[in-house]
Amino acid sequence: MLRMVDEMLARRSIARGALAAVAFEAGPGAFTSLRVSCSVAQGLAFGLGLPLIPVGTLEALAIQGIGRPAPGRYPVVVAIDARMNEVYACSLVVERDEKGSPGVPCEISPPRVGPGESLADWIDVGRFSGCEVLTVGEVFERNPALEASLHDAGLRTQRALGALQPLRAETIASLARPLLYSGARWDPADAAPRYVRDKVALDRDEQQQQRLARSRGRGDV
Numbered sequence: 001m002l003r004m005v006d007e008m009l010a011r012r013s014i015a016r017g018a019l020a021a022v023a024f025e026a027g028p029g030a031f032t033s034l035r036v037s038c039s040v041a042q043g044l045a046f047g048l049g050l051p052l053i054p055v056g057t058l059e060a061l062a063i064q065g066i067g068r069p070a071p072g073r074y075p076v077v078v079a080i081d082a083r084m085n086e087v088y089a090c091s092l093v094v095e096r097d098e099k100g101s102p103g104v105p106c107e108i109s110p111p112r113v114g115p116g117e118s119l120a121d122w123i124d125v126g127r128f129s130g131c132e133v134l135t136v137g138e139v140f141e142r143n144p145a146l147e148a149s150l151h152d153a154g155l156r157t158q159r160a161l162g163a164l165q166p167l168r169a170e171t172i173a174s175l176a177r178p179l180l181y182s183g184a185r186w187d188p189a190d191a192a193p194r195y196v197r198d199k200v201a202l203d204r205d206e207q208q209q210q211r212l213a214r215s216r217g218r219g220d221v
């Protein structure tokens with residue numbers, strides 16, 4: 001990965017000394033990839049003597065998902081797969097200025113993890129009463145219970161145009177830039193992934209219980 005960074009800078013004719021900061025995807029998300037992301041970013045920031053800026057995965061997906069619409073205030077619910085029949089999700093508001101550029105997303109409910117069918121219970125739906133909420137994340141396509149939970153709570157939803165696109169590095173950079181200009185700084189030594197939960201997999205008994213539940217649902221037992 002470090003060699004790829006050098007190759008990318010060489011292709012763009014960018015000297016290491018021209019860099020202003022290092023930004024990285026901090027999570028929540030897959031545990032191993034978050035640890036790799038954080039450790040490589042730390043190494044780069046230490047080695048180059050640069051500030052390190054962590055960018056939340058869900059906030060970045062929200063910015064990318066809604067694209068460049070008309071100026072205005074956009075309520076967004078973002079959800080991604082957390083495995084074990086759960087999702088990582090949060091709700092936030094993105095402001096678009098007259099040029100279509102986003103500000104830093106305003107967090108309404110912080111990232112949490114839980115079953116998709118209870119999504120509306122922990123994203124502060126009361127703050128979005130009467131609004132049409134944009135939904136971002138591939139799990140909305142795969143799990144109808146997610147949107148059903150929001151509809152049952154009285155929300156109107158619409159799928160964001162870029163809801164299914166993988167997260168791009170340029171989106172991370174677009175969120176890190178205003179934080180850098182605002183004077184925000186993070187010591188590379190303090191960088192850490194935003195895990196949200198510590199449990200990463202079902203144990204053997206939990207997997208067996210899950211298989212039995214699916215079998216009962218199909219009428220096999």
